[in-house]
Amino acid sequence: MARKTPGINTGSMADISFLLLTFFLLTSSINTEQGIPRRLPPHATEEVKEQINERNVLNVVVNFKNEISVNSQIVFINQLKDKAKEFIENPYDDPNLPVKETKSIDYIGDYRVSQGVISLKNDQSTSYDVYIQVQNELEKAVNELRDKVSLQYFGKKYELLDTALQSAVKKAVPMQISEAKPMDWSNTGE
Amino acid sequence: MARFKKENTKELPEINTGSMSDIIFMFLFFFMVITNMRETNVKVKFTEPSATEIQKLEKKSLVETIYIGEPLNKNENTIPPGKISVQLNDQTIKQEDLETQVQDFIARAKESRSDEDKNKLTFSLKVDKNVEMRYVNVIKTELRKNNALKISYATRKKVEN
Known part of the structure; x- marks a missing residue:
């Protein structure tokens, strides 16, 4: 009569897949690539001296002692965000803060866009950590302003908008950071 | 006595390991999807x-x-x-x-x-x-x-x- 076909021994299968599993665990890394995105300005052979109105520039300097100063006034890192926000937004149309130019933006309509530029300057001896903290604070300032605009016009946070609306908000609150040529404390011998 | 013993061993149920490999494979795929290969040795x-x-x-x-x-x-x-x-x-x-x-x-x-x-x-x-x-x-x-x-x-x- 028909005999039962012998079952294939699958006991070793688990071992083989375990081996594969450990191999992948060892050769791969879980951490995803994340960071603060930035766009560098294109390389210019000559330093272009742009004529920028004094009131449109916020000078942020990080010196060799890792001290942060905003318009020659030393601040702590946790004050920087509010300073930057106040500068970009210019809520009371202060004559010492940036000019606003009325632009018509899709989806938003006429919006008075701040012309403020944050000029970031660091020393060659500045620590990278402090530099990133400063970049982070500035990014946070811009993000909060964008959130504010998008809540006002679209009733949603900036992150949750779709791309077309996001770019509209981006036009309303542009991220303007210009990085000046770094200074070198050790060379000037100050 | 001997006969009794023999019968007893026969009745011991084997643990089914067949699904073990499936579970491990599932793990494997999970890790393959969420991770990325390390390409360079960081020095x-x-x-x-x-x-x-x-x-x-x-x-x-x-x-x-x-x-x-x-x-x-x-x-x-x-x-x-x-x-x-x-x-x-x-x-x-x-x-x-x-x-x-x-x-x-x-x-x-x-x-x-x-x-x-x-x-x-x-x-x-x-x-x-x-x-x-x-x-x-x-x-x-x-x-x-x-x-x-x-x-x-x-x-x-x-x-x-």
């Missing part, structure tokens, strides 16, 4: 600074990484004045070759991508938080010279209190 020590306003880089395949930090091994090339190494691909670079090496690195990175992807190519700077800005500035100038303008400062997510 520098670095602790990324932490930040709150971070964004994930969209596509792994469009990211090239530059490492800057203290070398793990004393024999690695370093760049004066500090003992800091800059690593591109699999090797640390020498001071005198810096310019050409970075240029090659960028050219190769661009070559291996299609025209469409070239503009989306991001250079991720993985820099130790104790490094002085001079090293980062050197690399940034080189990137600018070679028209590789999209960069990202690799950071960890800061846990806010």
